[in-house]
Amino acid sequence: MNDYIKDILAQPETLKNAVQSYPYQQVNELAAMLKNNEFDRVILSGMGASLDAAMPAARELSKLPIPIILLNSAELLNYHLSQITPKTLLWLHSQSGRSVELVNIVEEILKFPPAVMVASVNDPDSPLAKAADLQLFIQAGEEATVSVKTYTNMLAINLLAAIHLTGEDVQTAQEELLLVSEKMAVFLADWENHLTRLDTLLGDFETLFILGRGGSLCTVNYGALITKEAAKAAFHGYHAAEFRHGPLELVQPGFCAILFAGDKTAEKPNLVLAKDIQRHGGKVIWVGQETHSDLPTFQIPYLSDWMMPFFEMLPMQALSVVMAKRNGFEPGVFRYVGKVTTVE
Known part of the structure; x- marks a missing residue:
């Protein structure tokens, strides 16, 4: 390990x-x-x-x-x-x-x-x-x-x-x-099974966006960052509402979105967006506490809305490991940067 x-x-x-x-x-x-x-x-x-x-x-x-x-x-x-x-x-x-x-x-x-x-x-x-x-x-x-x-x-x-x-x-x-x-x-006691589950849900894809809003935004940004660092994977992190203002045009077969369900305010518009992405030929991986019969779901624990970022980050860390292995890299090993950035 x-x-x-x-x-x-x-x-x-x-x-x-x-x-x-x-x-x-x-x-x-x-x-x-x-x-x-x-x-x-x-x-x-x-x-x-x-x-x-x-x-x-x-x-x-x-x-x-x-x-x-x-x-x-x-x-x-x-x-x-x-x-x-x-x-x-x-x-x-x-x-x-x-x-x-x-x-x-x-x-x-x-x-x-x-x-x-x-x-x-x-x-x-x-x-x-x-x-x-x-x-x-x-x-x-x-x-x-x-x-x-x-x-x-x-x-x-x-x-x-x-x-x-x-x-x-x-x-x-x-x-x-x-x-x-x-x-x-x-959750982490079953880490290897989570990696396998996520790898299966991802399947084959060409472009991947990480989407969310509200309390999930920190995880959207964090996920897009650590997959670049740990897996050398150029994934995009976007506000789910902002995604409709242009990037929706990217959706086609080969497109994949990891979409956080979010809190009660976020879940309804996020669900509509998920269906629209599917309708245009894209794939959606729904991340939340509940499964949806028509959406492939990666389930995470739940305690309260403001605690959600602590559980949402776990599939992002799993994603970084899955993609590092797919890309032929040891997960989390830096090539060019260090732990501390000393040059602006």
């Missing part, structure tokens, strides 16, 4: 560690500042899987009566630094804490510091962690290559902090995440 697959299978345990290590008191102090109107906006930023892991937190924070801005760190660094005000809560995300864009942002804001800088990070000795006013350590341990444990744990810690900051019940959320860890472990 290679290191990438070992990291995938280790996720339930590392997730449990992260949830149990959540820094309640420190985030509680930040929540009090927010309640006292000490911030005029929240800016969340990261790169790659770290940015994807910030998306559900940004959605949760949108319940607040102040602007919530989610930005790629290269864009923030080069074009949007003026958005950082003396009353900004700046929340930066980097599993290594050493990505070039994040390090450069830290240097730039020395000239005009925000009110508070928070860092979601795995490495406590990194420049990002040392510069932050509040460190949210994701407790993922060492990771070999492609982001799996670090993505899962950052997703969890970010969501817990966002729920905490919006005044909702963070302790109940922690309990639910521990149940997620248990359900994940059960």
